[in-house]
Amino acid sequence: MHEMSVMQSVLDAAFEALEKSGETRITEISLTIGEQTDIQEVPLNFAFEALKANTPARDARLKVEVLTTRSRCNECGEDFDHDRFSMICSICGSTDIELLQGRELSIDGMNADSEPFIVVDEASAVEPFDPYADIIAQARAEAAMNAKKANSS
Ligand SMILES: [Zn+2]
Numbered sequence: 001m002h003e004m005s006v007m008q009s010v011l012d013a014a015f016e017a018l019e020k021s022g023e024t025r026i027t028e029i030s031l032t033i034g035e036q037t038d039i040q041e042v043p044l045n046f047a048f049e050a051l052k053a054n055t056p057a058r059d060a061r062l063k064v065e066v067l068t069t070r071s072r073c074n075e076c077g078e079d080f081d082h083d084r085f086s087m088i089c090s091i092c093g094s095t096d097i098e099l100l101q102g103r104e105l106s107i108d109g110m111n112a113d114s115e116p117f118i119v120v121d122e123a124s125a126v127e128p129f130d131p132y133a134d135i136i137a138q139a140r141a142e143a144a145m146n147a148k149k150a151n152s153s
Contacts, residue, residue: 002039003040003047006039007048010107014107014110018110024115025056025060025116026057028110029060030063030065030109032064032065032105033066034066034102034103035068035069035084035102037102044062045062059115067102067104070101071097072098073094073096074094074096076092078092
């Protein structure tokens with residue numbers, strides 16, 4: 001899947017930027033994608049969900065802006081939007097056109113914060129087991145008893 005390798009490159013760039021920023025967690029990544037790149041939003045989101053797990057981007061949201069295809073006609077000089085496949089001027093019908101927009105693939109921005117990045121094993125995160133809980137409870141009970149004794153004497 002094309003989108004997997006694209007997303008891996010995006011995340012690699014984001015992790016590099018994160019390291020430079022001194023922050024620890026990525027909260028949002030904004031991408032601009034031209035429709036001529038043949039990158040589809042649904043598989044791209046799927047790749048993002050799969051690849052961000054257990055990384056500093058695990059809580060991040062992905063924002064994608066898709067740019068339509070826009071060309072300039074060298075015959076009549078007009079700029080026009082068109083679909084991915086039609087390569088003729090919508091005004092004069094010339095095939096002598098030049099692509100202006102639609103091949104973009106860029107990271108527009110990234111938000112990060114300094115929340116500690118902790119890998120949580122979902123299965124064991126139910127009830128933390130505290131081996132000292134009983135000892136602490138006993139110590140508290142003893143302290144309470146001692147306090148009572150001190151008050152009554
Ligand atoms: Zn034209």
